Amino acid sequence: AVQQALATTEASRPSHSQPLRQAIIHYYAAPNVRIAIREEFLTQLMPESPSRTESVREIILGKPVRGRREVKQTTSIDLTPDADEICFDLTVEGQVSTYAITETGPIALTSRGSGQFTVKKPMKLNCDGLVVGRSVASASNRARLMNVSTSFDSVPLMGSLLRTLARNQHADSLPEANREVAQKIIWQSCRETDRESEEKFTALSNQIEKSFWQPLIRLGLEPTPFMETTEDRATLRLRLNADTQLAAHTPRPREPNGTLFGYEVHESTINNAFDRLGINGERLSLENLFIRVQQQLGLEPEIPEDLPEGVAVTFEEIEPLRVDFDEGLVEVRVSIDSLESGRRNWYDVIGSVTYKPIGIGNTVVLQREGPIRISGPGHRGRIEFALRTIFGKIFPKERPLPIVPKRISNHPRLQNMTALQAVSWDGWIAVALGGPPEIQTAEMIDEKSSVIR
Incomplete structure (x- = not known):
């Protein structure tokens, strides 16, 4: 809506639109990915x-x-x-x-x-x-x-x-x-x-060009980099959004003292990518869904062995997939127009699953918290064991999701590092690795503070 209003203003009063565009970029489209690496790391x-x-x-x-x-x-x-x-x-x-x-x-x-x-x-x-x-x-x-x-x-x-x-x-x-x-x-x-x-x-x-940069371009996220080097730290910030999308618009968490490698990702990064996958209103089998998403992200197609067979899903037209980073948790929400499984079909249902970022040694994983929640007009409060089973196969509790690159967590010279920060707050997820552990806590920015850029 903000981008649409800006487009209308630019069309009607082009001479007055530039200051407005800069203000919108500053407050609603700030860089939504930040990676900082120390010289020692x-x-x-x-x-x-x-x-x-x-x-x-x-x-x-x-x-x-x-x-x-x-x-x-x-x-x-x-x-x-x-x-x-x-x-x-x-x-x-x-x-x-x-x-x-x-x-x-x-x-x-x-x-x-x-x-x-x-x-x-x-x-x-x-x-x-x-x-x-x-x-x-x-x-x-x-x-x-x-x-x-x-x-x-x-x-x-x-x-x-x-x-x-x-x-x-x-x-x-x-x-x-x-x-x-x-x-x-x-x-x-x-x-x-x-x-x-x-x-x-x-x-x-x-x-990096093949597996990271080109997938972003194919998704139409128009990656815009901002870089800086100091005597002991290299920082890369990225704004990932299409013309019609916003980016970061909330203060990000501060990295703790002693951080050697850290990153912060705003939820708009993931949601902008979801919006560009082209699955809105699409009917896909689960196998084809996994293949399409992995190909769009530049990954080798790999189908989980326990993925249910014979299941087809038609996504909602608006926000079929969404993530929210807040209050220490990561919530993934899937909005489905129809889900077909053999003789049983479901319509207008929403599946939600919650993860918690947890530091384990020199890596951080997203560990599923609690049961899968089913809601939506087609649910009507019934206990749907078959539907929960399908969602449980897609989001298995016993399979944590690592969010630190394996190149780092498996590196022989980085085995003594530890996770200093693993937080999800106010639209951001933040991860930081440092030296052997001292008890350290991430200092959060006051909600009234301006956005750090």
């Missing part, structure tokens, strides 16, 4: 790099060198403050230990080297997607001569003279050799970082 998501040992065959100062080296490195994320984009450096720090033999004519020099390197690869996420820069690096190396041997060691005077000469030449050329080795470390570390990171981040970006 992003670093923990980075894969661990096991130490590796590799053979060495190189030319240093024009002389052949052979041996082996061991490389140990760590990967971290360093956020770069930006008001409009998510910017960060992928930082790789490593140590290189080398055992090498340099042979020149009759002389063989055995040395050990110790090097360090730091690679920074700039990346940013903006409205155009993921933008990747070229790696830059710094490195140092220190070599220590361990032994000198010659093919004339059995000749007392000649062997001693050659070893002394070799040690002096090695000392003179050592600074230049260290610089050349450091440059090779820079070149190799940049090449490896560019290759590995671009491959993995491109795959991740494509996966």
Whole structure:
């Protein structure tokens, strides 16, 4: 109704409509999804790099060198403050230990080297997607001569003279050799970082595009991002609504202190998606209903094994599906024009089921609370065991719904995290994960406060 009134105003008085549009967006169409991630959490998501040992065959100062080296490195994320984009450096720090033999004519020099390197690869996420820069690096190396041997060691005077000469030449050329080795470390570390990171981040970006962004576009929700990066936190806010739909219009819960990963989703996000599924007034079997919804959301179709067979449902034209987030609970309401099951049909019924968000370790699930409630003109207060059984198969009590991505809850380096927040209040559901537990509570915004954006 608000959007329709705005459309009428824009058509009749276009010069006065812009301030009104901005006011409506501010109060009734604020971003309805917010995701905030701390720098520490992003670093923990980075894969661990096991130490590796590799053979060495190189030319240093024009002389052949052979041996082996061991490389140990760590990967971290360093956020770069930006008001409009998510910017960060992928930082790789490593140590290189080398055992090498340099042979020149009759002389063989055995040395050990110790090097360090730091690679920074700039990346940013903006409205155009993921933008990747070229790696830059710094490195140092220190070599220590361990032994000198010659093919004339059995000749007392000649062997001693050659070893002394070799040690002096090695000392003179050592600074230049260290610089050349450091440059090779820079070149190799940049090449490896560019290759590995671009491959993995491109795959991740494509996966997000396919499984998250494109389904939103197909639903016509017109995702509008707002991004910000501070020294220790990256924040992404999204407004998901079609032209005729509103978005967030109530204050959202605050995330508790110590939050490393958190998100808040307004009920308008889910309800806007429900309205765009195209099931209003449609007659579908339960199997086809599950397939259609999963395909619309970019998921692989998967039919629950215990889904009742031979059941067809015709949804109401107006708000066939709706969720409400309030007073600590999530209510799902299904409005049905007709439900056909073998010899028994039901008309004009509403099924409601309530869930409660519960933190369990490093994840949060929606646990069904209480029985399924049946109402509507076609119910008339009768106890409908068969109808309740059908709804019970669709919303099974023994199957909690996880609302933290498995990529996070199953990550081996995040197993010591705990849910700090799992609340449903005033149109919002809020989830926050942090470090090992301290008793913390979410501070709720006073109802009279302005909407946080």
